[in-house]
Amino acid sequence: MFTNLPLFPVEGSVQAGQVDALYFFMLAVTAFFSLLIGVLVVFFAIKYRRRHDDEVGVAIHGSLALELLWTIIPFFIMMVMFGWGAKVFYNLYRPPAGAMEIYIVGKQWMWKAQHMDGVREINELHVPVGRPVKLTMGSEDVIHSFFIPAFRVKADVVPGRYNVLWFTASKAGTYHLFCSQYCGTKHSGMIGSVIAMDPNDFQAWLGGGNASDTPAAAGEKLFTDLACITCHRDDAQARAPQLKGLFGHTVQLQGGATAVVDEAYIRESILNPQAKVVSGFQPIMPTFQGLVTEEQILQLIAYVRSLGQVAPPATTGGAAPAAPQTPGKD
């Protein structure tokens, strides 16, 4: 009768087991110390209960040895927890090279997913079992948070920047997708499903899907429609940096700084072109703020990436560019 009353969520990803192991360790420590304190308090309260009205306790002022003991032991236990938590986190934070890429856009109150071969979904996300999947996520309005409990992964989806999330599904099934950052009226309706499928089933699903242009192809079209191409061109008349092979490179900026051409840099250059101008060019590009949607920006990024890229340099965390080969069909 209690089959529908789980105490722990299913483990649907490779990461879930790592997080659960730490959870069980911390549960054990919590149970031990809660019982220790509880038993001692109750035992002392009974053993040393007041037996007559004017009884007083024994004057004991303290013990340096005990103070040190109960400072140092918790300290070492906490350092184990810290190290373990840090290790799990570091792993959760670094998508492996070669992960399958999917773009996610959150908006009040739906999730939009864009696969690299053109299939799009709303409030559903189909992924293959056994392959690392990397989500690059942006928001059209307020902060959302992309949360798959069965995979033990979560990342805020913040307007104005890209956050990355990755996982490797380990078990086929349909799992909850929740928005876990309060985002307004229908926050609790901003939910969906993550469907982890056998790789073969996934290929079949991709083939039978409502594929439109790939993001790169859509981006190429936008590149022409928005007249980007008039300045970003291959010949000597180019008034703007050539984009071929640019992705993943470090560029020299005016003023001497450098920048790595990644998703965040391209996004900023489209919306706020004067922020980081490549050295040797005039700051003539107008902003496209309000002219392109978050999804279109991601398509433009996909297009720039499809023009070729270099392997990512070992940079600091955050939105480090990954995936040396462009996923999809090109």
Next chain:
Amino acid sequence: METLNYLNNGHGAASWLLTRDHKRIALLYLVSITAFFAIGGLFAFMIRLELLTPAGDVMTADTYNKMFTMHGVVMVFFFLIPSIPAVLGNFLIPIMIGAKDLAFPRVNLLSWYIYILGGAFTLVAALSGGVDTGWTFYTPYSTAAANSHVITAAMGVFITGFSSILTGLNFIVTVHRMRAPGLTWFRLPLFVWSMYATSLIFILGTPVIAITVLLVAAERGLHMGIFDPALGGDPILFQHLFWFYSHPAVYIMILPAMGVISEIVQAFTRKNIFGYSFVAFSSLAIAIIGFLVWGHHLFVSGQSVYAGLMFSLLSFMVAIPSAVKVFNWTATIYKGSVQLDSSMLYAFGFIGLFTIGGLTGLFLAAVGLDVHIHDTYFVIAHFHYIMVGGAIMGYMGGLHYWWPKMSGRMYSEGWAKLAAGLIFVGFNLTFFPQFILGYLGMPRRYHAYPPEFQVFNVASTLGATVLAVGYALPLVYFIHSIFYGEKAPADPWGAKGLEWEIPSPPPTENFVVTPIVTHGTHQYAPSKEVGIV
């Protein structure tokens, strides 16, 4: 003819509303924060009612969102933060240090008026349609998207902050300047140490939240681009500013409760605290380290991985002084003369619930584990164990311990024990299931939820009902005691401390002759040891 005391020394509304007596001001706070507690509790009840069933069927989503927002705003800013400092701190600090009043009695009265003005703004926001941003006012939702009374509510928080700052300033100056002859720092009652640490956070932290909500109002009202990326701002900046205050604010709530528990444990074991200086300095350590951990609220926001690791490490560090306190309380009970009156039951409840609340805080500090439980009911359960199981247990324990001193009357011990038991059971039934819900993945602030979470939500609502009865009882027997209670002697518990050496209720000037202090508090048995370890 009754002897003159602070309660009968002056009659009529003006004698209360224009009083400069710290004890009367404490009672003004007691009445007003009790009213806010009832209002905040009503919002909580509406939340639990809605969550009884998976579908959002009791109220609309917008109404629900306003309910949890108002619950948080009222409980945090208008009940928990002022509760122990403004009521018990105001009443006891001058008495505990042998002074006639606080250093700035007029400022003390001003603090109360500012608090009431801030509260009025918040109530106006609630009555005129409410606010739906969550008590955290996250941007850009609060500045660009929310369609409710954000600025009014934010002004309520802004204004009431000055009340905290002035109270903190008053306490610090009082403790520095007005201690009775012979009352050295290391003879101070531990409650005074904890209030001192709390006051430091009041004056260092509160200006930051004041600035932050002002910036929210500026962006929302004047479209100054600060937090909204569409205006060139940074939404994560808001979270840094907000939690720079709001995490230390958790210690504003728990440190005073820890001070109360230290007093109660000593009084009801008739034994001085084990490791006085460790307990005293752990309060300061918590106040200081507590300012360095705010980034654990941003573990999944996209802040750098190294920032995440540093904040994780520091969050573990702040747990150590808390653990030290728990161990010292436990050791104090050893070889005591233990009397399980209602105040002591609350202290035991506090130790148990705070231990669980503190240990589950470690789950959230472990950054790799936090990713999963961040913004779920696990967090809700954890901080209610700290704020309700900890702070409110401490407040209730303190009220029961000092009620005879404040009112001059004894309450019914039997009813008080029953209420303490109901609160303990109701609390655990309400919040323990939420740990399980959180690990299962139920996000916070959900109006409707998947059906498999229902069993735990029903348990939680049931517990909340028991909890409500537990909180209503003291209101009845405390009021009853004022009219029908036995007259309280100066020292009903056989406790030691300056407050127990003066009559109950105390005279307006507290001490007819300024006392001369020759030893620390709570010295019951003669001791061979010299000095204080």
